[in-house]
Amino acid sequence: MNNDLHTYLKDNKKFIDQALLNYLDQKGPASLLSAMTYSIKAGGKRLRPILMIATAEALGSSREVCVPVACALEMIHTYSLIHDDLPSMDNDDFRRGQPTNHKVYGEGMAILSGDALLTHAFYVLGEGKRFLDAETVLRLYQMLAEAAGPTGMVGGQVLDLEAEEQQTPLDSLENIHRNKTGALLRFSIIAGAIIGNASEEELSTLHTFAAHLGLAFQIKDDILDVEGDVDVIGKPIGSDEVNHKSTFPSLLTLDGAKQRLSQEVEMAEQALTRLHLSESSMLRAITHYMVQRVS
Template sequence: MRYSLLGNGKRMCPILCIASCELVGGDEELAMPLACALEMVHAMSLIHDDLPCMDDDDLRRGKPTNHKVFGECIAVLAGDALLSLAFEHIASKTKNVSPDRVVRAIAELGSAIGSRGVVAGQVVDIDSEGKEVSLKTLEYIHVHKTAKLVEASAVCGAIVGGADVAGIERLRKYARSIGLLYQVVDDILDVTKSSEELGKTAGKDLASDKATYPKLMGIEEAKKFAAKLVYQANEELASFDSAKAAPLYHLAKYIVRRQN
């Protein structure tokens, strides 16, 4: 559990949770238990995604994947334990937040990673390998497999920070755009960077004949789509105080410019 949770990583979900909470008037202390829980959930998803029965990868964040170090059985159990601990941590460590907000945040996170969220995206992703996939199906995969957890990160932060319904929905749309953006950029990097640069196996999607944005659109059109997603994300922030929203503007910029 520690190997995957505490290793190198961008910590995008926790950062997004805290920044969203602060944007709507909350503070870091309110969001920190949720932020930690989100990283636990994210670590779980990576452990399971890398398993031989899933994407079958040997590298993650520049290190051997969990199952390569500890074996498949322990990797599965480590992921299960992190998922359980995430919800325990929210329930037991969140302070000075009303029970109603805590329950809403728990429900949001549970929905994002379940059969209508990350799991749904993973199922369609596996089922689509080696098949002709439309852009609509590819977007479904990535919205659910990647963007749903990013979306939950922003929404959970906004909930515990006391945002109104309109504010929550604007942050939901912002996060959905940057979540999809993350995957579009990931697809581009997979065909333009080496394994050493990425910290994971390069060319993996091409080798497994998976649908990607560069494959369906071409690299240049994929880059244009990424720029469009940044614009859409920033538009959702326009009604917030620009100084408080600065971390979220910069996060979108970082995602589109990242190199690994």
């Protein structure tokens, strides 16, 4: 990773971490806040908010304008992890090396803290009215609800549950990821574009960029599950194989998955090039980072 990118990621993560905590201040009973804050603080790299910021900046807007939308998105991402980890779902005891929410606070509170983060996200998003006109905030509201809801992330999670313990064809696997992880990732970029006043043509090209980047991100995740370092990833290696989950390496071989990853990255880059953005170097650098990461 080059120094500029390292500084950019670190600085923006700190910026988003602080904004998230501000939005949780005094919002509800102490025990609930404690459980919500635990998972927000256990958060990772804030990739989705940073993608939103980088896209908005590439179009001439600023990160301050992104804050409410980016925090709403990160709260929804966080709630989805809490619920995914529950015993009746993936039944994970650890995430990023830390005990999962229900291991610390119990199942009932984990469900409620997820519900609270999801609901509060839609309050926080509304704070976008400080910077954006009401029509734009309304558009983002419906886009986020679609990306996170039954035709987006939650739908993808259902398809993923149903695909367990069986061989999944490649097109079904891609469809699962397009919904389960892809929908929020695409939202991060499209919301950044809308905040940056992108033209319809730019929006369409950024859609293509986001679709390829999202798929590349998931293929990389699957590859890391095969050959990653347990201490860096914070969860057991090979868990997909143990759980009999179809993955890109299991369907395409490891080499085939790496080849597909390169193709997706190339198509994402080509889309970026077509955009002729005044300042797209950071978006390009993040794309490379996302697929070269080791965790």
